[in-house]
Amino acid sequence: MTPLAAIHVGNKQLGLDEDTARDLYERVTGKRSLREMNDRELRLIITEHRQRGFKPAEKGLQGPFAKKLQALWIAAWNLGIVRDRRDAAMLSFIKRQTGIQHTRFLLDADDAAKAIDALKAWMTREAGVDWSQSVATAEWLRPSGAKIALAQWHVLSVLKAVDPKGFRQFVWDNAKPLDQMTERDWPAVMNALGDMVRKAKA
Structure with a gap:
């Protein structure tokens, strides 16, 4: 490249x-x-x-569930619960959950769900990510990125690195207003908050 x-x-x-x-x-x-x-x-x-966290996809990271798993893995890294963001570390996690060595062999949705659900459960348990959706869920909070960013803010609040009530102001300063944010807008916010989480935990 x-x-x-x-x-x-x-x-x-x-x-x-x-x-x-x-x-x-x-x-x-x-x-x-x-x-x-x-x-x-x-x-x-x-x-x-x-x-800032950019890493080109390692050669051979393929399969119908690879992108979703990689996105969740990076999100977990930005939450401060994954210490090694490399694809090799993610593949080791997937093997432990499914017995399957590589995403290119992960073709069955049930097998993929074992790894995806385990990652999501870990993020909920260790960082408080609330994956629930209901009619009462605010529109801006429906994207996964918003849920992860909100959990990152909570982690930073516990570490006394931010004002617990300052999340909306942070998003306003660094991105679009909440009601205009889409799934594609959240990675920049998650990466910025990820930098803050890792510094606060260091």
């Missing part, structure tokens, strides 16, 4: 919109455009992405 391609993939994985990405470029290299950068500067951006 070329440095440019890696940066575009990193921006997408980290949920960075164009303005946020350009702000990052300028902070790291003094330049707002990738076209103006030399190879060393492009690699500095990639390094910054990696420090």
